[in-house]
Amino acid sequence: MIDLHIHTTATPHHSSWAPDDLAATASARGLTVIAAADHNTTASVRALQVAGARHGLRVISGVEIDSCYGGKLWHTLVYGADPQAPELLALCDAVFSRNAEDARRLMADLPRRGFRLGGLEALGRTPNVADVATALAAQNELPGRVGGEGDEEAGMRYLLTELPGAYSPPGVDEVIAVAHHLGSLAVLAHPGRSKGIYAVPADAGDIAALATAGLDGVEVYYPSHSPEMRAFLLGQARLHGLLVSGGNDSHHPHQSLAAIPPDLVRGLLDRLPA
Secondary structure, eight states: OEEEEEOOTTSTTTOOOOHHHHHHHHHHTTOOEEEEOEETOOTTHHHHHHHHHHTTOEEEOEEEEEEEETTEEEEEEEESSOTTOHHHHHHHHHHHHHHHHHHHHHHHHHHHTTOOOTTGGGGSSOOOHHHHHHHHHHHSOOTTOOTTOOHHHHHHHHHHHHSTTSSOOOBHHHHHHHHHHTTOEEEEOSTTOOBTBTOOOOOHHHHHHHHHTTOOEEEEEOTTOOHHHHHHHHHHHHHHTOEEEEOOOBOSTTSOOOOBOGGGGHHHHHHSOO
């Protein structure tokens, strides 16, 4: 059984799987192949591979990159690259540097538009776009705010819809180009997930455009994907010759790991380093 989408303590701020604990738990639960897929960092890949070797696990190098394409935000998984490849590390760094620069620009521009943004200097670190979005929604009345939205989501919705270019992570096409240059694969993470502005389910047009841009695969087997969504994504994969992946996106030991039969993702596994 496999799980190709797991986060470790290397994922900033919100994951607590230590590599040793993750490898031991995955092995005890009968998994044979896992992948580290931390957000915008490969810092835990080597440690997880070492831990995996002790427990008889195949550990695939992976990373989940914040990205954009077609006016939407996506997460793109890169599998099989050298976790220390300079191009990959530069891509990860670009996510953080672009985010910080976008936040600086917004912190200068939004007050000129009459918005309040107090308190960001008290964070004790460089604010990012999500910080600005949270302050924006908490301190201002935003048109079009959806009932029940949290401040971060409401603020991001406003920024992305009302201020085009407010947030500019690397494009999915940039991620694909780096992945292919390194002989690795680019896979669209949780394309059927619905989570407000951060994850709008991909439609057939999105997948066709990304396939044309060189996307290698789509994550079909994901906890929140309904049977109908899985069927849709499998159909799109067949239509565009895309590989199929899957994982539970676990961030903590109290969150379950996937147990996906290898044959469901055999095409992907066969393209990755042993």
